[in-house]
Amino acid sequence: MPRLALVALSIAGVALGALSAVALVADHTVHQQGRKFSFQSAIIKKGTPLTFVNDDTVPHNVASTTKGNEFDLGSQPPGASTDVTFTEAGEVQVICAIHPRMRMMVSVRD
Amino acid sequence: MLARSSVRGVLTMMIGALQSSVREHSRGASARGFRRSVLFSSAAATVFVGIIGCASITFGAAIVGRTRHVGLNPQPAMELDVLKAKYRRPAFIPFPRENPYTPEKASLGKRLFFDTRLSLSSSQSCASCHSPGFSWGDGLSVGVGHGMVKLGRRSPSIVNTAWATTFMWDGRWESLEEQALDPIQSAGELNMPIERLMDRLASVAGYKLLFAAAFPDEGMNPKTLADAIATYERTVVSDHAPFDAWIEGAEGAIPEQAKRGFVIFNTKGRCASCHEGWSFTNDGFHDIGIPSDDPGRARQLPQITKMNHAFKTPGLREIVRRGPYMHNGSIATLEEVVEHYDQGGIDRPSRSDLIGPLGLTSQEKVDLVAFLSTLTSNAAATTVPVLPR
Numbered sequence: 387m388p389r390l391a392l393v394a395l396s397i398a399g400v401a402l403g404a405l406s407a408v409a410l411v412a413d414h415t416v417h418q419q420g421r422k423f424s425f426q427s428a429i430i431k432k433g434t435p436l437t438f439v440n441d442d443t444v445p446h447n448v449a450s451t452t453k454g455n456e457f458d459l460g461s462q463p464p465g466a467s468t469d470v471t472f473t474e475a476g477e478v479q480v481i482c483a484i485h486p487r488m489r490m491m492v493s494v495r496d
Numbered sequence: 497m498l499a500r501s502s503v504r505g506v507l508t509m510m511i512g513a514l515q516s517s518v519r520e521h522s523r524g525a526s527a528r529g530f531r532r533s534v535l536f537s538s539a540a541a542t543v544f545v546g547i548i549g550c551a552s553i554t555f556g557a558a559i560v561g562r563t564r565h566v567g568l569n570p571q572p573a574m575e576l577d578v579l580k581a582k583y584r585r586p587a588f589i590p591f592p593r594e595n596p597y598t599p600e601k602a603s604l605g606k607r608l609f610f611d612t613r614l615s616l617s618s619s620q621s622c623a624s625c626h627s628p629g630f631s632w633g634d635g636l637s638v639g640v641g642h643g644m645v646k647l648g649r650r651s652p653s654i655v656n657t658a659w660a661t662t663f664m665w666d667g668r669w670e671s672l673e674e675q676a677l678d679p680i681q682s683a684g685e686l687n688m689p690i691e692r693l694m695d696r697l698a699s700v701a702g703y704k705l706l707f708a709a710a711f712p713d714e715g716m717n718p719k720t721l722a723d724a725i726a727t728y729e730r731t732v733v734s735d736h737a738p739f740d741a742w743i744e745g746a747e748g749a750i751p752e753q754a755k756r757g758f759v760i761f762n763t764k765g766r767c768a769s770c771h772e773g774w775s776f777t778n779d780g781f782h783d784i785g786i787p788s789d790d791p792g793r794a795r796q797l798p799q800i801t802k803m804n805h806a807f808k809t810p811g812l813r814e815i816v817r818r819g820p821y822m823h824n825g826s827i828a829t830l831e832e833v834v835e836h837y838d839q840g841g842i843d844r845p846s847r848s849d850l851i852g853p854l855g856l857t858s859q860e861k862v863d864l865v866a867f868l869s870t871l872t873s874n875a876a877a878t879t880v881p882v883l884p885r
Contacts, residue, residue: 465566468560478558483800
């Protein structure tokens with residue numbers, strides 16, 4: 387493949403990555419599918435709800451034990467959507483308590 | 497005898513039934529989720545109000561809104577061949593970047609794993625509880641540690657731990673390297689202070705040479721000890737079983753009864769929701785309704801209701817030789833295990849939503865056990881290493 391095409395593909399990849407981040411800010415939604423969160427990290431403004439949608443085939447249990455932003459959605463069945471509003475600025479580790487491979491960081495900004 | 501096309505038909509029908517069951521379940525659970533959210537928000541508000549003048553209460557918590565139901569596209573019925581592909585054995589063993597495989601490390605690790613001098617009493621080794629003769633468990637209901645005192649949980653098999661995410665029944669360690677040092681130092685297990693162990697190993701000339709060969713830049717220390725044991729443990733992989741031959745295309749490798757059991761395993765039995773993939777586990781934590789006071793994963797996550805009595809999902813490879821079963825060895829046979837899941841165990845707030853009465857027929861239970869039996873290999877004998885003196 388010509389070098390120019392590779393460079394163009396790389397730029398497109400970077401742009402697509404940036405768009406994904408923007409998309410998150412735009413719709414504030416994290417999906418859960420295939421035992422994965424749709425984002426490994428996200429940035430959100432304090433007080434803005436972040437929606438967790440379980441579009442997987444099994445229940446998930448989204449939660450955080452990060453001080454100041456603790457929550458536990460309990461068993462969230464497939465087809466359920468729940469908003470979480472973070473009240474403290476900082477880095478929040480979000481997990482699925484059931485599936486240890488499911489982790490993401492939410493950066494809550496003032 | 498059930499023909500291949502019939503197996504596919506049954507699979508399609510059962511997946512449809514399972515999806516309906518999940519949708520029904522979702523509607524009920526949404527309401528429960530809403531109640532929980534309201535309760536949680538109330539609790540957060542209470543903490544917020546109560547915080548004034550009371551510094552010991554944790555300030556703040558995320559606010560959980562009401563749970564809504566969103567429409568999911570129905571999952572298309574999975575073809576049998578697509579389903580089988582999900583169980584294909586991996587081509588290589590994964591080793592972490594921070595502790596890559598070397599033959600010298602694995603060789604040293606094997607010697608350490610089988611060496612009773614790792615215990616204070618010099619009478620127990622890692623292999624005492626994780627014996628190749630018992631498919632890397634010990635065949636007991638619960639482990640036996642220092643002074644022959646019984647432990648609280650069954651010794652888990654270490655087979656296929658190279659693919660694991662968390663370790664121990666409650667998942668308290670996140671790497672094999674961390675885990676390796678735990679039982680050595682635990683008062684109830686090998687009861688060996690790490691400094692004393694390093695002194696003991698340093699007095700063995702053969703170990704000095706082996707550590708120097710495996711870790712030329714680091715030498716002998718607790719980290720390299722753990723790295724070597726973890727590297728060896730990652731090489732302990734279940735052998736090819738009749739199930740693998742079937743997955744790879746040998747139709748006659750397993751009986752028709754086991755093929756029917758495979759379909760039930762993936763549909764009506766709900767087993768594959770947790771026991772998924774080639775090693776038959778996604779490392780998830782569930783309360784499966786076993787009578788027990790053990791808090792399990794709640795020791796690590798006490799705030800999360802569903803983690804009470806929840807334990808790590810074990811893989812099912814070599815399962816016929818790994819009884820008794822469950823975290824406390826309370827179920828003796830695979831037939832009784834299937835019966836437990838069919839009944840659904842104790843209904844309590846922490847019980848997984850995947851657990852509940854299944855309504856399996858007698859024939860389906862027999863088929864399930866027949867399928868599980870195909871996951872056990874004719875394991876080659878493991879040689880016990882000559883230990884350095």
